[in-house]
Amino acid sequence: MRLSVEPTTSPADYEFTHQIRVRFVETDAMGIVHHSNYLAYFEEARVAFLAHVGHPFTEWRDAGLESPVLESFVTYRQPLHFDDVITVHLSLATVTRATFQMAYLVTVGSDDERLAHATGVTVHGCTTNGGRPTRLPAWLAEMGTR
Template identity: 85%
Template sequence: MRLSVEPSTSPADYDFTHQIRVRFVETDAMGIVHHSNYLAYFEETRVAFLAHVGHPFTEWREAGLESPVLESFVTYRQPLRFDDVISVHLALADVTRATFQMAYLITVGDTAHSTGVTVHGCITAATGRPTRLPPWLVAMGS
């Protein structure tokens, strides 16, 4: 297991925030957001973060790189519901030469609803073989 980050429940501990409105299609028969959608919220926020720091995911792809998810972890604290406006807070939490971890906190207002972590590697798109992270990402983690 590569996951080594304990995500905080304090929004102040995160560098980036992205808002998402919960769609009806994301809810289950109990009227709450299905657990699988939390990972999609993390992904949408991760893509927005990369664009925010000036390295959109399209740049990775143009450079022939991919950043597959190697591990993911989610703690569900309070249910999310249709039409909630959620804030997904993200922090680049741990960076090595070959992997990086991102921590997430989902809030509605002042209430923590979920925390999570994703662990990513870096591979070449052409061969699918592991490669080092881009230097700008390693520098951000320092």
């Protein structure tokens, strides 16, 4: 197992936020967000983060690189419901030569009263478009040393 990050429930511990409105299609028969959708929320926030730092995922692909998910972990704390506006807090956590980890916190509420609904971690490798493992882009390795 590569997972080495323990995500916190404090929004102040995360460097980036992304808001998403829960769609009806993401809920199950009980009216709550199906557990599988949390990984999609993490992915949407991750793609927005990469664009925010000036390296959109399209740039990776144009350079012949991919960042497949090697592991993922989610702790479900409170259910999400249709039409909730969630904030996905994201932080680049651990970076090695060929992998990186991102920590996530999903909250609902205003800045002065945010309730943690989930935490999670994704571990990513770096491969060529052909699937061969390769080193991370230099800019990402540098971000991990800050």
